[in-house]
Amino acid sequence: MSQNAKAEDFKLEAQAPENKGPIDGADLFIETLKRENVEVMFGYPGGAVLPLYDALYKNPIRHILARHEQAAIHAAEGYARVSGKPGVVLATSGPGATNLVTGITDAMMDSIPLVVFTGQVATGVIGSDAFQEADVIGITMPITKHNYQVRSMEDLPRIVHEAFHIATTGRPGPVLIDIPKDIAQSVGEVKFVDELNLPGYQPNFKPNSLQVKKLRSALAQAKKPVILAGAGVLHAKASEELLQFVEKMQIPVVNTLLGLGGFPSSHPLFLGMGGMHGTHTANKALYEADLLINIGARFDDRLTGNLAHFAQHATVAHIDIDPAEIGKNVPTQIPIVADAREALKKILSLDFEAPKADEWRAILEQDKVENPLWNTEGGDGISPQALMKIIHEITEGDAVVTTDVGQHQMWTAQYYGFNKPDQWVTSGGLGTMGFGFPSAIGAQIAKPDKTVVAVAGDAGFQMTLQELGLVAELKLPVKIIVYNNMALGMVRQWQETFYEERYSQSLIPVQPDFVKLADAYGIRGYVVQTEEEAEKVMRETLKDNEPVLIDCRIKPKEMVYPMIAPGKGLHEMIGVKPQ
Amino acid sequence: MKRIVTATVLNQSGVLNRITGLFTRRQFNIESITVGATETEGISKMTFVVHVDDDRMVEQVVKQLNKQIDVLKVNDITDQAIVTRELALLKVMTTPQTRAEINVIIEPFRATIIDVAKDSVTIQVVGNFEKIEAMIELLRPYGIKEVARTGQTAIKRGSQRLVSESKQFSILN
Numbered sequence A: 001m002s003q004n005a006k007a008e009d010f011k012l013e014a015q016a017p018e019n020k021g022p023i024d025g026a027d028l029f030i031e032t033l034k035r036e037n038v039e040v041m042f043g044y045p046g047g048a049v050l051p052l053y054d055a056l057y058k059n060p061i062r063h064i065l066a067r068h069e070q071a072a073i074h075a076a077e078g079y080a081r082v083s084g085k086p087g088v089v090l091a092t093s094g095p096g097a098t099n100l101v102t103g104i105t106d107a108m109m110d111s112i113p114l115v116v117f118t119g120q121v122a123t124g125v126i127g128s129d130a131f132q133e134a135d136v137i138g139i140t141m142p143i144t145k146h147n148y149q150v151r152s153m154e155d156l157p158r159i160v161h162e163a164f165h166i167a168t169t170g171r172p173g174p175v176l177i178d179i180p181k182d183i184a185q186s187v188g189e190v191k192f193v194d195e196l197n198l199p200g201y202q203p204n205f206k207p208n209s210l211q212v213k214k215l216r217s218a219l220a221q222a223k224k225p226v227i228l229a230g231a232g233v234l235h236a237k238a239s240e241e242l243l244q245f246v247e248k249m250q251i252p253v254v255n256t257l258l259g260l261g262g263f264p265s266s267h268p269l270f271l272g273m274g275g276m277h278g279t280h281t282a283n284k285a286l287y288e289a290d291l292l293i294n295i296g297a298r299f300d301d302r303l304t305g306n307l308a309h310f311a312q313h314a315t316v317a318h319i320d321i322d323p324a325e326i327g328k329n330v331p332t333q334i335p336i337v338a339d340a341r342e343a344l345k346k347i348l349s350l351d352f353e354a355p356k357a358d359e360w361r362a363i364l365e366q367d368k369v370e371n372p373l374w375n376t377e378g379g380d381g382i383s384p385q386a387l388m389k390i391i392h393e394i395t396e397g398d399a400v401v402t403t404d405v406g407q408h409q410m411w412t413a414q415y416y417g418f419n420k421p422d423q424w425v426t427s428g429g430l431g432t433m434g435f436g437f438p439s440a441i442g443a444q445i446a447k448p449d450k451t452v453v454a455v456a457g458d459a460g461f462q463m464t465l466q467e468l469g470l471v472a473e474l475k476l477p478v479k480i481i482v483y484n485n486m487a488l489g490m491v492r493q494w495q496e497t498f499y500e501e502r503y504s505q506s507l508i509p510v511q512p513d514f515v516k517l518a519d520a521y522g523i524r525g526y527v528v529q530t531e532e533e534a535e536k537v538m539r540e541t542l543k544d545n546e547p548v549l550i551d552c553r554i555k556p557k558e559m560v561y562p563m564i565a566p567g568k569g570l571h572e573m574i575g576v577k578p579q
Numbered sequence B: 001m002k003r004i005v006t007a008t009v010l011n012q013s014g015v016l017n018r019i020t021g022l023f024t025r026r027q028f029n030i031e032s033i034t035v036g037a038t039e040t041e042g043i044s045k046m047t048f049v050v051h052v053d054d055d056r057m058v059e060q061v062v063k064q065l066n067k068q069i070d071v072l073k074v075n076d077i078t079d080q081a082i083v084t085r086e087l088a089l090l091k092v093m094t095t096p097q098t099r100a101e102i103n104v105i106i107e108p109f110r111a112t113i114i115d116v117a118k119d120s121v122t123i124q125v126v127g128n129f130e131k132i133e134a135m136i137e138l139l140r141p142y143g144i145k146e147v148a149r150t151g152q153t154a155i156k157r158g159s160q161r162l163v164s165e166s167k168q169f170s171i172l173n
Helices: A002-019 A025-035 A047-058 A069-083 A101-109 A136-143 A153-168 A181-185 A209-221 A231-235 A239-249 A280-288 A340-349 A358-370 A384-394 A407-415 A436-446 A465-474 A489-498 A514-520 A531-541 B015-025 B055-067 B098-109 B129-142
Strands: A040-044 A062-065 A087-091 A114-120 A146-149 A174-180 A225-229 A253-255 A270-273 A291-295 A315-320 A334-337 A400-403 A424-426 A452-457 A479-484 A524-528 A548-553 B002-010 B029-037 B043-051 B071-076 B082-093 B112-116 B120-127 B144-149 B153-156
Touching: A025 A047, A025 A153, A025 A181, A040 A069, A047 A087, A047 A114, A047 A174, A047 A181, A062 A436, A062 A465, A069 A087, A069 A101, A069 A114, A069 A424, A069 A436, A069 A465, A101 A114, A101 A136, A101 A174, A114 A153, A114 A181, A136 A146, A136 A174, A136 B015, A146 A153, A153 A174, A174 A181, A209 A291, A209 A315, A209 A334, A209 A340, A225 A239, A225 A280, A231 A239, A231 A340, A239 A340, A253 A280, A270 A280, A270 A407, A280 A358, A291 A340, A315 A340, A384 A407, A384 A452, A384 A479, A384 A531, A400 A407, A400 A436, A407 A424, A407 A452, A407 A479, A407 A489, A424 A436, A436 A452, A436 A465, A465 A514, A479 A514, A514 A524, A514 A548, A524 A531, A531 A548, B002 B015, B002 B055, B015 B029, B015 B043, B015 B055, B043 B055, B055 B071, B082 B129, B098 B112, B098 B120, B098 B129, B120 B129, B129 B144
Parallel strands: A040 A062, A040 A087, A087 A114, A114 A174, A146 A174, A225 A253, A225 A291, A253 A270, A291 A315, A315 A334, A400 A424, A400 A452, A452 A479, A479 A548, A524 A548
Antiparallel strands: B002 B043, B002 B071, B029 B043, B082 B120, B082 B144, B082 B153, B112 B120
């Protein structure tokens, strides 16, 4: 009912520009964004998008001017992940567009809905190696869900409408629209379109009842069931249904890295994150299970370890909106192509018999006690694990937390303890350094009242630290925690473990004074050497309404444990808590 | 193993690029691709001959193609009743002595000579992959100067085999 009302309002609004007569491509562009209810966009101007920026000046939509296009797109990703709305990005042709490539790929790998607009040189000179020309369509073809080049301004409303639909439905992802400058400048009369005509794009939301029945009988027979919950649970907003299903069936749950928060980490049936730096119990459960129910995860190699050993005794059921993920890496007996929420609702509506798994749950419970996460004691510097527990405590486990990739990311995933969906933003599939800080900016814009903590390594932070300018300008209360070990921590860890301590180019002896750096932007900065200091500073600064940068000197040689070495199976964890 | 996969696609600019890019990126090995118009305006049909390691890989080929927005329909038609055809043009060296021989050789293949020069003939042949291979083998001793092949295109037969006919299992074999 309310949806119909919304559609009606939409049409009334939409008629206004149609009556205005001729319109130029740039004004039309802004109108199409307004029709898609775009509230904020992230971008950076340049020659080829001057007409678009001029139209934006006359007919404003909130625009966040990052200091580098890469940061703009990471901010849009953070915004999208936390708000559930598509992130919108605008950059110029050539270098503007190529600077977005990392972010587009990151969004593609982690299924984040983005609509990316790039300027392009005028159609008459495309292909002539004109100034700031790049084949953006060619470059982004393999890293977008779909992309378009606008060849005529009449097509613009249709293309924008399709792009938002494609980016946000099915398995979400980035869609790029390349707009040549002359298209933005051409004038014409156009019609807006509300209907979609995409015969080649029909994502399937409803589960197949035959497969659901197969899952029912598999569950009735299972003695060692486990659920692997991925980011699909978050995208489908299915965490409530997942919790109901788990409690009804009493099945233990493992999260993927990106799925954290989709199931409360404080729940007794939660086993932790699985995979390379997952908990021993989670990996044991995945390894020994006789029924593995994957809900919205893609069996990434960092989760499965060596596929030859992965879930070899298990019947595999896989619920995924993307049929291509089912059976891609792991042979699957029960394929369920569906939206995670629709599938779980269907399952909950049927009378499923809970598996008889008392013994299995007891074994896993025992393992949790015997093989918990652990860290070294003593030594110089702050324990990174203890630091994350402090951050959890002070923010009451309720902050939005973002990270780059590497050691600090794994410690955050292991120790923050996510209990709610949409409070965890990290670069999982692509593993992008420099992602955490700008994505925190986007998350803060999406949730102005939330505490947003950007956790970054000292190396990754230096890849996008120019965005301190944006934080200062917008007075965003982003809390920047630098896990400073004067190294590319994870690279260093691998060199120590697998390359006989040959630290090739992984140590960074010279760093800026991060406190002075923050000060240069008018942001409070602190450096802390001990856990007590860290706790004191964080208590004073993490809950207030000002940005802060805290340079935390962590133990430089601390390792992320436990670990599965590359090429090994889930049963071959090293660095498990010494008995 | 060799599979024949067809895809019906929207005739948008860049669609061939999208598909060949996908094949490269996912390490699917293509033997040939043909593209052409269909009975419906704006819709093209592509026929791929791909080499894959196993059934799971061909399933991935089909699924990944299906994910493309401009792709309407994908079929692995290898095991169906189909007709496949390819056209080849062969330029073969000739001498006054061999010209008649070549004529005799190509005759059962229903091939035709479409161009004659002083020291060569150009032969056009249409057929399935094996037939063309066979003719090339027979002509090789005369000296093949150049070969141009279109790659296979395929269509399903009007009447498909019944399931009972296509799967013949017997305890006697």
